Amino acid sequence: MKKETIPLLHDHHAHVSGRAAYRDCVDLSEVKKKEKAISMINRDCSEDRINVVKGWNDSYYSFEVKEIDELPPVFIWNISGHGLIFNEKAESRFKENFDNPQIINKMYDPEWVEQNLLKVSKLMMKIEGITASKIQDTYDFLLERGIYETDDMLLPSTDTLKIVKDLGYQERTNFWADLETFGGLSEKAKDEIEGIKLFADGALGPRTAAIKERYLDGSDGVLIYEKEDLKDTLNGLEKDKISIHAIGDRAIDMVVNILAKMNKEGLEIPETRIEHAQFIDKNTAEKAKSLGITLSMQPNFSLDSVHYSDRLSEKYLKMNNPFRMLIDEVGFIPGEDLLLGSDGLPYGVKDALESSLFPEYDTQKLTLEEFIDGYCVDRKEIGSVQIIIDEAKREVFIEDIET
Ligand SMILES: [Zn+2]
Numbered sequence: 055m056k057k058e059t060i061p062l063l064h065d066h067h068a069h070v071s072g073r074a075a076y077r078d079c080v081d082l083s084e085v086k087k088k089e090k091a092i093s094m095i096n097r098d099c100s101e102d103r104i105n106v107v108k109g110w111n112d113s114y115y116s117f118e119v120k121e122i123d124e125l126p127p128v129f130i131w132n133i134s135g136h137g138l139i140f141n142e143k144a145e146s147r148f149k150e151n152f153d154n155p156q157i158i159n160k161m162y163d164p165e166w167v168e169q170n171l172l173k174v175s176k177l178m179m180k181i182e183g184i185t186a187s188k189i190q191d192t193y194d195f196l197l198e199r200g201i202y203e204t205d206d207m208l209l210p211s212t213d214t215l216k217i218v219k220d221l222g223y224q225e226r227t228n229f230w231a232d233l234e235t236f237g238g239l240s241e242k243a244k245d246e247i248e249g250i251k252l253f254a255d256g257a258l259g260p261r262t263a264a265i266k267e268r269y270l271d272g273s274d275g276v277l278i279y280e281k282e283d284l285k286d287t288l289n290g291l292e293k294d295k296i297s298i299h300a301i302g303d304r305a306i307d308m309v310v311n312i313l314a315k316m317n318k319e320g321l322e323i324p325e326t327r328i329e330h331a332q333f334i335d336k337n338t339a340e341k342a343k344s345l346g347i348t349l350s351m352q353p354n355f356s357l358d359s360v361h362y363s364d365r366l367s368e369k370y371l372k373m374n375n376p377f378r379m380l381i382d383e384v385g386f387i388p389g390e391d392l393l394l395g396s397d398g399l400p401y402g403v404k405d406a407l408e409s410s411l412f413p414e415y416d417t418q419k420l421t422l423e424e425f426i427d428g429y430c431v432d433r434k435e436i437g438s439v440q441i442i443i444d445e446a447k448r449e450v451f452i453e454d455i456e457t
Pocket residue numbers: 067068069135207397
């Protein structure tokens with residue numbers, strides 16, 4: 055057992071607004087049995103309104119249409135935040151209560167949902183609503199888990215920005231907005247936020263991350279943009295800083311190759327972060343490094359190599375989160391061009407450290423020093439976390455969080 059003190063965390067991929075919006079939702083992320091999930095939804099969801107349920111992990115169970123139709127009006131998010139299912143009651147209530155009722159018909163198509171994920175996410179956040187008390191509660195929740203600063207990867211509206219400002223948390227939050235929300239911001243707000251968030255593919259949860267081989271069930275992943283479209287989008291951006299979600303190697307290659315091409319053609323390329331980059335290979339990593347691209351990755355996702363053995367081949371399970379290759383062979387530097395975060399799955403020091411120090415594969419390991427460089431705030435005076443590392447049990451315990 056080793057005692058250590060580390061600084062508070064800067065979670066480089068968080069969803070502060072999302073966590074606030076979904077604070078009171080039924081959370082299935084710890085539920086491994088369908089019967090339990092159904093009884094929780096029946097107990098805690100209201101028949102009188104649309105309910106959003108979060109955290110459904112489809113590697114444990116799936117729902118029959120009949121089963122979800124018997125529930126109160128619900129939208130159920132896949133734990134990945136990509137892909138959702140809903141019942142007829144939710145559909146008819148949605149049609150009665152929203153300005154754009156026809157959009158729900160499209161939401162039956164998983165590919166459409168993936169391609170319009172931000173629109174769908176913002177709708178779900180609107181259904182649940184964001185208030186000052188929910189935002190306050192979220193910052194408290196994060197700090198209790200050792201997180202002081204965040205990048206909020208999806209700012210849903212100007213209203214949310216105002217709430218965060220009024221509460222005095224703007225300094226601790228880098229906001230990223232999708233193109234639609236960005237377009238609606240004031241010039242001042244456009245300046246204040248960190249950058250624009252784009253998506254290149256889906257996620258492993260609904261098997262929409264664009265990997266080069268097929269998933270074990272034959273499905274093929276989803277690329278959000280055609281090559282030329284992505285190039286035009288990157289070329290026409292109003293802000294010179296972007297973060298682009300790319301999990302599968304097919305998506306990562308596309309992003310890096312387009313930026314390389316733009317660079318070669320003498321076009322200006324935006325300051326770019328790739329979010330997740332789970333299946334980046336060495337060749338592409340080298341190209342990314344030479345273009346000055348930053349990788350924003352989640353040690354927690356090393357666990358996908360365990361959870362998703364039902365859908366990924368051995369080759370891909372092993373390729374996931376290749377931190378050693380990125381740092382030792384390609385030269386990415388934690389805290390400089392390799393940033394670490396959680397995507398809220400889950401939030402906090404304990405899981406982040408355990409998955410960094412004791413992952414499934416040695417190729418996914420990070421040292422404590424690398425963790426601190428890539429995941430912590432660099433100002434020690436703000437606070438610290440006292441931890442105990444138990445090498446034998448491969449566990450990390452939080453002794454105290456000082457702020
Ligand atoms: Zn995210």
